[in-house]
Amino acid sequence: MSKSAAGTAENPGKNVAQKSGLNKAILxxxxxxxxxxxxxxMAWKGGILFAIPPHYTSxxxxxxxxxxxxxxxxxARFVCVQCHYENxxxxxxxxxxxxxxxxxxxxxxxxxSRSMKQEPTEVSQLSSV
Ligand SMILES: [Zn+2]
Structure with missing residues (x-):
């Protein structure tokens, strides 16, 4: 979530100063x-907290x-390319x-772990939520 947007010398990033400020605010x-x-x-109130891997949830x-x-x-818009579900x-x-x-x-x-192994290779980038 707070990864630098600086890029490389050959491929410099965009809006680096704004992203830097956002990173500081997040951290x-x-x-x-x-x-x-x-x-x-949650434990005090009798609940359980689960940490869910956010990969590909969006x-x-x-x-x-x-x-x-x-x-x-x-x-903001999700449209499934297979079944056309929208939300x-x-x-x-x-x-x-x-x-x-x-x-x-x-x-x-x-x-x-089973669901994470089922991720198809067509996904080219990780989403960070
Ligand atoms: Zn679908």
Missing amino acids: DQGWGEFRRQLDYK QECPECHHVAADNRQTQ NADHVGAINVLERGYRLLACGDAAL
């Missing part, structure tokens, strides 16, 4: 402490589970994270 939030507190509070169709970068036509991309990501959480709860880590 200043103390996400590790936020997660620790969330885990603590590129996977919640209907047919087809994963492709082309499913994300814009930052807001953030909503699709949330659906997939929830589904992975249910699978983790029902089947343990094996359910998530």
